[in-house]
Amino acid sequence: MSKNLEVSALLDFYGQMLTDKQREAVEYYYNDDLSLGEIAENIGISRQGVRDSIKRAETVMFDMEKKLRIAEKTRMVQKSLDTIRANINIIDERNMKIYRSDVINESIKVILNELGKLDSE
C-alpha cells in the first residue's frame, strides 16, 4: 500500500468526519509511521481490517476535499497571509528607520496581531 503525503494534511481538516477506528488507523499509519501489522495489534483488528479502514478513510477525505476544497483554500490563504506579513515587515522597517510614525506603528501592531490569530486558525 503506497503512502500519499497529502493524507496527513487532509487528516487535519477532515479527521472529524472519520469513524474513531478509521482516524486511529490513519494516524498510526501516516503520522506515527507504524506498519499495518503493528496497527492491527494496537487496535485489535485484523491486518486486512486496518488496510480497509485506511483505504475507506482516504476515500472519504479525498472525496470531501474534492467537494469542499478546504485544504486547497487554506494553502492559498496561507500564501496570501505570508505575502501580507512580508510586506508589513517592509513597511515596519521603513517606518522604524525613517518616519517613526506612531500612528503607522500602532496600525502595524494591530495587523500583526490579526495575522497571528489567523495563523493559529
Place this chain on the structure above:
Amino acid sequence: MSKNLEVSALLDFYGQMLTDKQREAVEYYYNDDLSLGEIAENIGISRQGVRDSIKRAETVMFDMEKKLRIAEKTRMVQKSLDTIRANINIIDERNMKIYRSDVINESIKVILNELGKLDSE
C-alpha cells in the same frame, strides 16, 4: 416548518455535500423563498418529500459545521481581514499625506491585492 437563517450560509459551504434533490429543495426554500407546495410542483415530488429533503439537508449541513466549522472559521477570518484592511487604510492615508514613501506605497498595493484575492475566496 421554521426557517433557520444559518441554513443559507451553510449552503454556500456544504451545498456540494448534498444530493441534487436536497440542494435544489433547500435553495428553493431558503434562497428563493418558495413554499413547500411550490417546490413540490417544481421538482415533481410530494410536499412531504420536499419537507423530508430539506430536513435531511439541514441535518447533514449542521452536522458537518459542528465537525468542520468552516462557516465559523470563515467568519473569524473575514473579521480579521476587515481589521487588517482598515489599518492598511490608516497607514495608506498617513503615508499619502505626510511621508509619501514609494516603498510603503508599493507594499500597501501588494497587501491590498492579496486582501482582494482573499475576499473572493
